[in-house]
Amino acid sequence: MGTEFLKIIDVEEAKKIIRNLFKETYKLKSENIPVGDAYNRIVSEDILSTIDLPIFDRALKDGYAIKSEDSFGANEENPKILNCIDKVEAGSFSKKTIKTGECIEISTGAPIPDGADAVVMVEYSEKLEESSTKDIAILKSVPPTEDISKKASDIKKGKLILRKGTILNPVKIGILSAQGIDDVNVFKKPIVSIISTGNELLNKNEKIEPGKIYDANTNLIKGVVLASGGIPLTKDIVKDDYNELKMKINGSLNSDIIICSGGTSAGVGDILKNVVDEIGEVLIHGISVKPGKPTLVGKIKDKIIIGLPGNPVSAIIIYSIFIDSHIRLISKSPEKGGNKRINFELAKRIHSAKGRMEYLLVQIKNDKVYPILKDSGAIASLSYADAYVKIPKSVEIVDVGEIVEVILF
Amino acid sequence: MGTEFLKIIDVEEAKKIIRNLFKETYKLKSENIPVGDAYNRIVSEDILSTIDLPIFDRALKDGYAIKSEDSFGANEENPKILNCIDKVEAGSFSKKTIKTGECIEISTGAPIPDGADAVVMVEYSEKLEESSTKDIAILKSVPPTEDISKKASDIKKGKLILRKGTILNPVKIGILSAQGIDDVNVFKKPIVSIISTGNELLNKNEKIEPGKIYDANTNLIKGVVLASGGIPLTKDIVKDDYNELKMKINGSLNSDIIICSGGTSAGVGDILKNVVDEIGEVLIHGISVKPGKPTLVGKIKDKIIIGLPGNPVSAIIIYSIFIDSHIRLISKSPEKGGNKRINFELAKRIHSAKGRMEYLLVQIKNDKVYPILKDSGAIASLSYADAYVKIPKSVEIVDVGEIVEVILF
Numbered sequence: 001m002g003t004e005f006l007k008i009i010d011v012e013e014a015k016k017i018i019r020n021l022f023k024e025t026y027k028l029k030s031e032n033i034p035v036g037d038a039y040n041r042i043v044s045e046d047i048l049s050t051i052d053l054p055i056f057d058r059a060l061k062d063g064y065a066i067k068s069e070d071s072f073g074a075n076e077e078n079p080k081i082l083n084c085i086d087k088v089e090a091g092s093f094s095k096k097t098i099k100t101g102e103c104i105e106i107s108t109g110a111p112i113p114d115g116a117d118a119v120v121m122v123e124y125s126e127k128l129e130e131s132s133t134k135d136i137a138i139l140k141s142v143p144p145t146e147d148i149s150k151k152a153s154d155i156k157k158g159k160l161i162l163r164k165g166t167i168l169n170p171v172k173i174g175i176l177s178a179q180g181i182d183d184v185n186v187f188k189k190p191i192v193s194i195i196s197t198g199n200e201l202l203n204k205n206e207k208i209e210p211g212k213i214y215d216a217n218t219n220l221i222k223g224v225v226l227a228s229g230g231i232p233l234t235k236d237i238v239k240d241d242y243n244e245l246k247m248k249i250n251g252s253l254n255s256d257i258i259i260c261s262g263g264t265s266a267g268v269g270d271i272l273k274n275v276v277d278e279i280g281e282v283l284i285h286g287i288s289v290k291p292g293k294p295t296l297v298g299k300i301k302d303k304i305i306i307g308l309p310g311n312p313v314s315a316i317i318i319y320s321i322f323i324d325s326h327i328r329l330i331s332k333s334p335e336k337g338g339n340k341r342i343n344f345e346l347a348k349r350i351h352s353a354k355g356r357m358e359y360l361l362v363q364i365k366n367d368k369v370y371p372i373l374k375d376s377g378a379i380a381s382l383s384y385a386d387a388y389v390k391i392p393k394s395v396e397i398v399d400v401g402e403i404v405e406v407i408l409f
Numbered sequence: 410m411g412t413e414f415l416k417i418i419d420v421e422e423a424k425k426i427i428r429n430l431f432k433e434t435y436k437l438k439s440e441n442i443p444v445g446d447a448y449n450r451i452v453s454e455d456i457l458s459t460i461d462l463p464i465f466d467r468a469l470k471d472g473y474a475i476k477s478e479d480s481f482g483a484n485e486e487n488p489k490i491l492n493c494i495d496k497v498e499a500g501s502f503s504k505k506t507i508k509t510g511e512c513i514e515i516s517t518g519a520p521i522p523d524g525a526d527a528v529v530m531v532e533y534s535e536k537l538e539e540s541s542t543k544d545i546a547i548l549k550s551v552p553p554t555e556d557i558s559k560k561a562s563d564i565k566k567g568k569l570i571l572r573k574g575t576i577l578n579p580v581k582i583g584i585l586s587a588q589g590i591d592d593v594n595v596f597k598k599p600i601v602s603i604i605s606t607g608n609e610l611l612n613k614n615e616k617i618e619p620g621k622i623y624d625a626n627t628n629l630i631k632g633v634v635l636a637s638g639g640i641p642l643t644k645d646i647v648k649d650d651y652n653e654l655k656m657k658i659n660g661s662l663n664s665d666i667i668i669c670s671g672g673t674s675a676g677v678g679d680i681l682k683n684v685v686d687e688i689g690e691v692l693i694h695g696i697s698v699k700p701g702k703p704t705l706v707g708k709i710k711d712k713i714i715i716g717l718p719g720n721p722v723s724a725i726i727i728y729s730i731f732i733d734s735h736i737r738l739i740s741k742s743p744e745k746g747g748n749k750r751i752n753f754e755l756a757k758r759i760h761s762a763k764g765r766m767e768y769l770l771v772q773i774k775n776d777k778v779y780p781i782l783k784d785s786g787a788i789a790s791l792s793y794a795d796a797y798v799k800i801p802k803s804v805e806i807v808d809v810g811e812i813v814e815v816i817l818f
Contacts, residue, residue: 035628036627036628036631036643039631039632039635039636040635049789051617053787053788053789054622054786055617055622056619056620058786060784060786088620089608089649090607090608090609090620090649091607091608091609091610091620091621091648091649092608092620093619093620108719109607109609109622109719109786110609110620111619111620149784149786149787153783153784153787154783154786154787154788154789154790155789155790161789161792168632169632169636170628170629170630170631170632170633170635170636170725171629171632171725171788171791171792172792173628173629173631173632174625174626174628174629174632174721174725174788174791175625175788175789175791175792176628177623177624177625177627177628177629178622178623178625178721178788178789179623180611180617180623182613182614198499198500198518199498199499199500199501200499200500200518200519201500202589204591205591208460208464208589210465210502210520211465211497211499211500211501211502211519211520212500213463213464213518213587214586214587214588214589215586216583216584216586216587217583218445218586219444219445219579219582219583219585219586220579220580220582220583220586221579222445222448222579222582223448223577223578223579223580223582223583224579226448226449226579227448227578227579234445239500240498240499240500310517310518312583312587316579316580316583374562374563375469375558375562377463377467377469377518377558377563378462378558378562378563379462379563379580379583379584379587380458380462380563380564380570380584380587381563381564382580382583382584383580383581383584
């Protein structure tokens, strides 16, 4: 036993190493998916319109397609009588061309027949049933283009419709569909394998026995990876065994990132560090932070590997501080809503470990900050936390009544 | 032809009928799903803890389990020497009981052996290798409970851990997992069948031909249903044919809600209305609103059926105003972030249809409101819309410079 860290480094240095690791290691990829499945995804290239919208002059109302000048001067008292030569419904078209004195019955969405330049709504027309010819009385004078949606008036073929980086909300998906575009290139989300390690962890459905606990980390980390925009791939629990862990990690190298938890502290013999040392490179092993000192960061080939502490509360704090923003960045997810900083009065004295940056969970009640003084295994207590405070490594005591800056979750 | 609406009703009356319809027709259901898949779902019952957490007194550090009184007075110069009688790692336990003068080597997470009441961190100990007995020098005086997480200190068995209605964020999922709870009852999301109708609509991969257009509504409505928290089930396009539509609707009655688009205006002969009249009940057919007058609302057995206008822009406006909030409510999704109302100056005169409430899409530029004066088929133009303004039915003209209230999307 005995802590054998590579080299304990400061929080800021760790952040820099992790930033560079993601930048240099992870390459943005795109994938082609059905437009209908692309809700909330991000387009990975500029998209041009492939057709005019509308693709033809379209009737906006049910009524009669006419030459507008045939209606000039018409009103209820002085209707103009036109000869109806055809009927066209949405989805079909008329082969006839309207000449002066003629009209064609038309439905909303149907293409405007040749020769016509306006539509008179059905409300402003009257069928002259008694007449032997198909005569229609037009009761209103309409200008050219009345109730016609002109070809390409919404968008012209070849125009930019979506810029690279656009988030596909329902309307944007509708635009692509209206263009007849079935598939779209979007940024691929990073795949994150999740491996919990520990002899003490029970697998699902195993009965509790002395010394054993249920694994919280697999599902907990799956949740935060989802929240960051990654695709989690949960793996079976691994015992504190070098070969078993190495095999599981080798089998997870088809993902972009591997997040282990547990197996990083000295007590279990630095198994994770030894595995990464052998098949990859350890970049960080030990950060001067509480909780989460035994955090490991490394790479194996072009994949990123993170070792979080085994305690769920520590794991989640380290993930939030060091990993979350990078997974959001590479999965093109929006920045976390929170991370808002507010000042409050401290309601209870804090004793902090000197020589390490401490992230302490707190609850905010009546505008005062109450530290959550539970150990970092206490996951149920974590659910009361609203925020955390950062206590610099040089500070040992923060007293009641001092103003502290809290960072909201 | 000729518009044959049941009875055109006002917006407020329509909202009331729809509110009552959802209230009386849709029954909240719950389903049992794996905890690991429950991210962002809502628990449908109070959940009590099934075990104490921790389930045993747990070591928080690597070191030695001792009787604390054996350490009293110890320091670097005056160590206390204890006899190490066993070793216990996480996941196992010691059968031995510590007596005065004895200690047991212990790993983080391992159960505290009987007789011990404190842990001394390994950093404050020294193995006396040269000694023939297994002697350990304790270099620090520690109080009782030092570095022990007491059984049930995080949460007691039988206590409420999640209240009905709690959203399952990663931490809450972690709590359930730590309890060994594998499955959880959550509110079921409503299943929404989506049917686009129209002779003019091309199915996926069909080549464009005269008078035909690509269907935007299926994917557009799928997107907004997802945004509201429902589970969309998209169906093939239906032609304007009574029997075909009736068959498709009958085949969709295993969902909770059916949303059709198109087929509601007079031009296609009120097909949807006639189908609902036959196999169910039409509650609304025609709302005094622009766009979206031919909107239909009805029920078939215990299922809700909505007929949206065929034009995508009209469809989306009617969905936003009349349907979205109800699907959010029954799927227990958060209220829409937007719906914020702000006053701005109008930059361009608006002519509105008298006698109907009008919802007009607008773009906000330099703190001024620009109406988007495109027809309601113009979906590409819709992508520039930031908000809409409501123009009461009594108003015909809103002039440049007037202050209007915009409702943000």
